[in-house]
Amino acid sequence: MKIYIALLRGINVSGQKKIKMIDLKAMLEGLRLTSVTTYIQSGNIVFKSEKKDTQILSDLIKNGISTRFGFDVPVLVLTPEILTNIYEENPFSDGLLSGEIEDKKMYFTLLSNPPDANAVAELMAKDFKEERFEITSKVVYFYAANGYGKTKLTNNFFEKKLKCDATTRNCKTVIKLLELSKLT
Structure with a gap:
C-alpha cells in the first residue's frame, strides 16, 4: 500500500x-x-x-x-514525496524563515499539468506590485502581500492565464498534509 x-x-x-x-x-x-x-x-x-x-x-x-x-x-x-519537493523548493522559503514573509500569506497553486510556456513568460513579465509569484511546471508559489481575500491573483486567475486546472492551498495546509501523510 x-x-x-x-x-x-x-x-x-x-x-x-x-x-x-x-x-x-x-x-x-x-x-x-x-x-x-x-x-x-x-x-x-x-x-x-x-x-x-x-x-x-x-x-x-x-x-x-x-x-x-x-x-x-x-x-x-x-505522492507525499512530490508535495515534499514542492514545499522544499519554495523560492520564498528564505523570506518565510526570516519573517519577511508571513506564512499565512504564502500559497501554493498546484497545477494539473505543465503550463503553457508563452503564458508563463507573459505573466512573469507583468508587474503585480507587492504580490510576488514564481511559476514552475507543477506549482505557482504565490505570496499574497495583502492577503488572499484581497488579491486578484486567485486560483481562477492562474487557471485562465496558464491554461490548466489548478487548486490552491495555503502554507499551513501543505504542512499539515505532509504531517498527516507521515502518520498514515
Whole structure:
C-alpha cells in the first residue's frame, strides 16, 4: 500500500458543491481506498491505495464524487514525496524563515499539468506590485502581500492565464498534509 494526497478543487466554498467529510470518507472507502483522513472542509485527503498511478486514482475519485454527489470536481492526486519537493523548493522559503514573509500569506497553486510556456513568460513579465509569484511546471508559489481575500491573483486567475486546472492551498495546509501523510 502506498500513501497519496488528494486535493479537491472548489468544494464547500460559498455554499457550492457541498460535501460532508464523513460522507466523502465513506465514499472513498467504498472505492477501496484505506486509512482515509480528511483535513478541514475544503477537500484535502490523505489515503492509502494499492494502485500506483496517480492519474488513475484521480479519475477514480472524480468519478466517485460525480456518481455519489452529482457534480464534477477537479481532483489532483500527489505522492507525499512530490508535495515534499514542492514545499522544499519554495523560492520564498528564505523570506518565510526570516519573517519577511508571513506564512499565512504564502500559497501554493498546484497545477494539473505543465503550463503553457508563452503564458508563463507573459505573466512573469507583468508587474503585480507587492504580490510576488514564481511559476514552475507543477506549482505557482504565490505570496499574497495583502492577503488572499484581497488579491486578484486567485486560483481562477492562474487557471485562465496558464491554461490548466489548478487548486490552491495555503502554507499551513501543505504542512499539515505532509504531517498527516507521515502518520498514515
